[in-house]
Amino acid sequence: MRHDPTLGRLPASVAAVAGDFSLSVIEGLSRAQKALPCRFFYDARGSCLFEEITQLPEYYPTRTEIGILNASAAEIANGFSSGDVLVEFGSGSSRKTEILLDRIADRIVYVPIDVSEAALAEAVLRLEEIYPALEIRPLVADFSTLTKLPHEFSGSRRTGFFPGSTIGNLAPNDAAALLAKFRKVLGERGRLIIGVDLKKDPRVLVRAYNDAAGVTAAFNLNLLVRINRELEGTFDLTTFHHKAIYNPRSGRIEMHLVSDRAQDVMVCGRHFHFVDGESIHTENSYKYTIPEFRALAERAGWKSSRVLTDASEQFSVHELI
Template sequence: MAGNSSAIRVAVDQSSIDFQFARDVVEGLSRRSKSLPCRYLYDARGSELFERITSLPEYYPTRTEAEIFRHNAVQLTAPIAGGDFFVEFGSGSSIKTELLLAQLPADVTYMPIDVSQTALDEAVERLRMRFPGLKVTPLIADFSDVSEWPLVLGRRRPTLFFPGSTIGNLHPAEASALLSRWRAALPQGARLIIGVDLRKGLDRLLPAYNDAQGVTAAFNLNLLVRINRELHANFDLGRFAHEAIYDPRYGRIEMHLISKARQTVTVCGRSFDFNLGEGIHTENSYKYNISDFQELARLAGWKTLSVLKDGNDDFSVHELETFVAPGRDEPAFL
């Protein structure tokens, strides 16, 4: 797959991924409370498992957000004109995106950006067949690194698309920093369409991250498979268990991998001790109230144009636009 990839490799070449991955894993496992960055969940197998999660009966976010796009696709895409850029961050399979792509005028450039090359390659192949008139220019990159954005994004007024509540994987302070960074790299009037999962009862939240078929468990445990394969580690998968809990202090679901025994694991030649019941924190998924998210976005330089929700108030889609707060200068374009 990698040999005939259609995606442009810009932000990260393979050697830097390996080095960065090794450094992040060793650093994360050396902490008193062990943790790993959640973007590493998405290797080829991880992306495949995530796709399976999106169609599980317990996993409400994907189908709810898709329903919002289905009902509002015309409104959301109306400001996009021929020649514009439509840029998606953390695009994965781009399946939900098709609902919006179907409404775009000819000659729009769709730029899916993701760290998962296999997910990008499969999505691009499918989209080029389904939408022959669309220009698809994929980019393998970390969406938080604006220095890797093509210059064209700063010169035009692109529409950015960030669905899937991927913003919820970040601590609110990190989410705010990310939105500020994006805002500073864009001209006034650029739009961001962003999916944000909403707070709700534990009877809905917990099963969404701990499904009956065990697909989410396999997704979480696959991180250890990846570390074993890429970093010469010896995690015994039978000695770790998936756990999803809700922390009401932060309004977030946490995923952990819990050690089922006292054990020592070797990664990159370094030993890491685990006590019985000790966990590795692998992912957060913050849930927001609409007004809290709007305030976070406003402080980061984004004003709300509209907020769309499903009938049960399970999920929200915010249409935001860059603005300059009074007394602040318009940031320099890229």
Template sequence: MKPGIEWRQPRAAAENESFAADLHAALARVPKAISPKYFYDEAGSRLFEQICDLPEYYPTRTELSLLHSHAADMAAQFGPQVQLVEYGAGALRKVRLLLDAMPRDSVEFVPMDISGPHLLAACDALAGDYPGLAIQPLVADFTRPHTLPPCPDGSRRVGFFPGSSIGNFTPAEADAFLRLAAAELAGGGLLIGIDLEKEHSVLHAAYNDAAGVTAAFNLNVLERARNELGAEFPSDGFEHLAFYNPAYRRIEMHLRATQALELQLGSEVYAFHEGETLHTEHSHKYTVTGFQALAQRAGFKPGKVWTDANGWFAVLWLEASNG
């Protein structure tokens, strides 16, 4: 494998991402809702990294602890030669623990993320700390059609999807992603983090931190709309709202109108009544057996599971058959 960074950005990436079109559609539907992928511009990505270090936000530190304790066992599931694909790669913090457990010349790393500048900066830092590691960053929305670099001869393609990001998908979206992953990881497998069901007070605190970082992260969607699309709305017109919805076993995040207002986007004007929300994210919570059943229906074979002492978080290994 050739060491260093080879930058890959598919021609269709810009065409596939249309913030304006998706925001128009989000504001026109009832109830109003938009994909959480639009959190992750440069500012949003930085805010999320801050969230990961907050005392209330247990998922990151819990998953990191599992990786610290079990990275060698996890990497042992991969095989001797690996093309490691990280979905929604972000700051490349967690994958370092896996890389430390693998021989440097046995892995080609393909981090994939929607935020190009943030990803490239993270890859530059990774290359400096891991000389000789072959890195091929890919700017893409991993839930949409994309083309991975060819898997090197003699290697298995293995996916890494940490952070419980699968919880941001609806059940139908989670099924679609797992089916896509099972197809492109055929003959390899997927290492994935999931957030488990727990006391609602723990969940509430994690998404309503005292420092207000999660609120800023949520509100950044509208700041993007103002800065990138020229959207006009009152500066104090929206507030952060996050709560657990037991009917769907998920945390929901919304932007709630603090008053009756109008949001202008291009030539269109969208009315909000006081208290109306724009649904920006949901985070489903799973049981291990429930998620394994979901993965099995999508084409994976459940493998080893690692959980913390509190039973708050799990990392699962899923084998992907050759078809």
């Protein structure tokens, strides 16, 4: 079914996005522990590099989650009724969603939400070819600030889909706040299907974020390339290197860009000094045990209905109601 490309469209300003980037970079580089928000990884080049990462032998999360979804898709699909709405938060390419749409496309409305209008348009065109009976209502928005769906969906039962363990990029308190926001958007009758990476041997985790081919390093360093291109930055990429470590106290992988020498960098006309070995903290990826994530979801007003895992329990997919 053809979609109305303007339906559900939220106003977006290129200038506002650029302003958010510059302000966030300046604020982050001004901290005692320099830091940059991981949401800025995903320019065109960063998105391509991340797709490469998902295919790497060391990077287990994507293929493991897909395996879980393939094995349990029929079971998940049984929870959908005619007229239900499938809401995907941060839909991107919608590739994983096809595993569910193969079974429910003829009876639901699909609402992909993404900040990238280009990514949404590309995904919608592809899905229209694959599922001609599917009603698609794309929404250009930042899911982290979304508080409600368009009024037309107010009477429908809504299921949220949030794969990829993106929830792990947030500190636990922030993750609980986002889950509570999803609870509000999806309504009291809603449910949430969410991917969550599990705690495991730290060596497996570190390899997944520090691959032998250097793709994750290129992905991390591309953030400096973007700053140079868009914010008149003067980062010398040959003097920074990628570092991924597991922090057992916090239960998270941390990614850093480490300066190999003392140096000065300009961004937006502002001066920033680095001492030798100083890092920019670019990403966290929190890992959970199943009881830990259940407790986190309960704090946000959800109840765990079931948990799906692979045989080795490396990854989990939770159904929350």
